[in-house]
Amino acid sequence: MTVETRERPGEFELIARHFAPIAGPGGLGLVDDAGLLRPARGYEIVVTADAVVAGVHFFPDDPPGSIARKALAVNLSDLAAKGAKPEGFVLALALPKGWTDSWLAAFAAGLKQAADEAGCPLIGGDTVSTPGPLTLSITAFGSVPAGRMVLRSGAKPGDVLAVSGTIGDGALGLKVHGPAAPPWAAGLSEAHRAALADRYLHPQPRLRLAAGLQAHASAAMDVSDGLVGDLAKLLKASGTGAEVDLDAVPLSEAARAAIMADPALAELAWTGGDDYEILCTASQGEYPALASAAAAAGIALTAIGVVTGATGAVQYREKGGARSFAAGSFAHF
Known part of the structure; x- marks a missing residue:
């Protein structure tokens, strides 16, 4: 990531600009403390979480849209293996020094593409800064009929x-x-x-x-x-x-x-x-x-x-x- 000369958005502006537009109804506009899932009667929620770290799971200079797509895909893969239908996900994003607004826009676009393709909307999360490498942690939720998760x-x-x-x-x-x-x-x-x-x-x-x-x-x-x-x-x-x-x-x-x-x-x-x-x-x-x-x-x-x-x-x-x-x-x- 290279530093841009224009001012970068603060945390709440960042969320409003890049992530609120791609959130699903359960995200409540990303202005609350938590998201909301409503499983259908007779269904159970399957939960999976995976973290991806620059230099371990992807190269730091990989396209931001590709990084986002991979971060969500590895979680969706777990849901698929359990026989679950995706219902939503939350994202914890730790941005290193030097991040740019244009990088984040491309990341959000890739995330939206993956979420739309899977029918798995963003419903919440957190964004922080880190002195370490770019780190993303996604928790994804899926649903299965009660007692039918594939173990x-x-x-x-x-x-x-x-x-x-x-x-x-x-x-x-x-x-x-x-x-x-x-x-x-x-x-x-x-x-x-x-x-x-x-x-x-x-x-x-x-x-x-x-x-x-x-x-x-x-x-x-x-x-x-x-x-x-x-x-x-x-x-x-x-x-x-x-x-x-x-x-x-x-x-x-x-x-x-x-x-x-x-x-x-x-x-x-x-x-x-x-x-x-x-x-x-x-x-x-x-x-x-x-x-x-x-x-x-x-x-x-x-x-x-x-x-x-x-x-x-x-x-x-x-x-x-x-x-x-x-x-x-x-x-x-």
């Missing part, structure tokens, strides 16, 4: 293990988009580089899959920290194991091109994170209906293995042989 803990032995979309694009996109692109990136076409970078910058939460998950899945979670590591979390919660065919894990054309350029990138694709796809399980009887619901929603769903009764044990197979991983996912600590 991590519902997988059963014999269930089909499946994943939406494609895996690895976000982690590879981080490498391509970063300030020091690796040598293999130069061997990709411009279209493939752009596709990978876009998947990193602009996650696509699978909200259209939520209803199908709610109706047919036994367990689900979003893939944010890497397929291998997140599968381990789901299996631990369910007290089960799994057999996984890595050759069946869906890859985009761009990811396949990158792995052809450097075969070692396959492990990054399976463990790197930033996918924001849905990892789910369904019984053998329910999986065909789940797959049909995904197809009707225009979302690819691929079976990659089966749940077993061996608690915590995962057998990975690649090209007919066993495969193991030293580290399964991204970790903050």
Whole structure:
């Protein structure tokens, strides 16, 4: 961010100028101490929160609209995995020194785009200054019929293990988009580089899959920290194991091109994170209906293995042989 010569707005003017115009009815004009949600009779509220920090989750010079879209998308991805319909969100925004009004206007425009696309309005939040990096924390709210939230803990032995979309694009996109692109990136076409970078910058939460998950899945979670590591979390919660065919894990054309350029990138694709796809399980009887619901929603769903009764044990197979991983996912600590 570069400092503008004109005077920047104060906190209340900032809110009135950039955020009140994009708030939903539950935001009460962003002039009260809190927002308001009214769940329909017989529904429960699902709550999720994620923070994103400059230099950790995005590059400080990324487009402000992209930063906003990603911050909301990672929360919407959690709601989708729970089978929830988005109802609203609150934003806590910590602005570093040097922020500009034009940067904030572009950020608010990106936030509005993401909120409008998801039907998830802004209903409140807080704006502060910080001596540290730009930090955003979003808490999103969704609704599900009472007792119908899809948990991590519902997988059963014999269930089909499946994943939406494609895996690895976000982690590879981080490498391509970063300030020091690796040598293999130069061997990709411009279209493939752009596709990978876009998947990193602009996650696509699978909200259209939520209803199908709610109706047919036994367990689900979003893939944010890497397929291998997140599968381990789901299996631990369910007290089960799994057999996984890595050759069946869906890859985009761009990811396949990158792995052809450097075969070692396959492990990054399976463990790197930033996918924001849905990892789910369904019984053998329910999986065909789940797959049909995904197809009707225009979302690819691929079976990659089966749940077993061996608690915590995962057998990975690649090209007919066993495969193991030293580290399964991204970790903050």
